[in-house]
Amino acid sequence: MKKKIKFLGIGFLSMALLFAGTFKVTKLRTFQIFGGLTYQIETENKVIALTFDDGPTKNVDQILPLLQKYEAKATFFLIGNDIEKHPEEAKKLVEAGHQIGNHTYSHNRMVLKLPSFIKEEIEKTDELIRKSGYKSEIDFRPPYGKKLVGLPYYLNKHNRETIMWSLEPDKYYTIAEEKVNYVVENIKPGSIILLHPMYDQTGGEIQVIEDILRQLTNDGYKFVTVDELQEF
Numbered sequence: 001m002k003k004k005i006k007f008l009g010i011g012f013l014s015m016a017l018l019f020a021g022t023f024k025v026t027k028l029r030t031f032q033i034f035g036g037l038t039y040q041i042e043t044e045n046k047v048i049a050l051t052f053d054d055g056p057t058k059n060v061d062q063i064l065p066l067l068q069k070y071e072a073k074a075t076f077f078l079i080g081n082d083i084e085k086h087p088e089e090a091k092k093l094v095e096a097g098h099q100i101g102n103h104t105y106s107h108n109r110m111v112l113k114l115p116s117f118i119k120e121e122i123e124k125t126d127e128l129i130r131k132s133g134y135k136s137e138i139d140f141r142p143p144y145g146k147k148l149v150g151l152p153y154y155l156n157k158h159n160r161e162t163i164m165w166s167l168e169p170d171k172y173y174t175i176a177e178e179k180v181n182y183v184v185e186n187i188k189p190g191s192i193i194l195l196h197p198m199y200d201q202t203g204g205e206i207q208v209i210e211d212i213l214r215q216l217t218n219d220g221y222k223f224v225t226v227d228e229l230q231e232f
Contacts, residue, residue, distance in 0.1 A: 067098070
């Protein structure tokens with residue numbers, strides 16, 4: 001009886017460790033089981049990519065003038081559902097010359113999903129991005145950065161890369177000044193910054209964008225799209 005309990009305990013512990021390990025793999029910014037992944041670029045040139053997840057929303061009208069002011073190009077990973085709600089905002093991003101990426105249609109975690117679900121989430125959003133007038137290659141970023149097997153398999157099959165990030169101030173800080181300081185202190189050539197300004201109702205995230213643009217521009221950095229960054 002004791003042996004049986006012992007074996008059951010070992011089995012349960014092994015399954016728990018396997019689950020914990022699998023969960024950790026889904027969150028890794030720098031690794032996935034197969035297929036291409038970019039989270040930063042190794043370069044000596046002072047170029048960086050500013051990327052925004054979610055939306056589009058009406059906040060686009062606040063973000064675009066800031067980017068224009070600092071002659072910065074950015075990459076917007078958009079949600080299909082939000083493109084349907086705000087098609088004109090998506091068109092404004094395209095017309096301003098920024099890169100548009102796919103962030104799925106519903107922003108569900110793309111882990112343990114059926115292949116048909118993954119396909120529909122990505123391809124439906126691709127179609128909406130094309131309707132906005134965007135003609136370049138469409139990069140992809142998984143919601144919450146989560147991926148395991150099904151999503152990388154689909155992307156690899158369609159010769160598409162997973163775009164992650166190297167700096168995410170929103171994850172660690174809530175105060176605008178602390179977010180900016182974190183980015184300024186950790187930035188390096190080839191970094192990819194992730195921000196979430198689309199649903200900001202306080203203006204705090206918009207201020208973070210302006211402060212990052214101002215300080216890093218003064219430090220000699222140039223803001224380019226992810227596609228442009230990969231050329232360095």
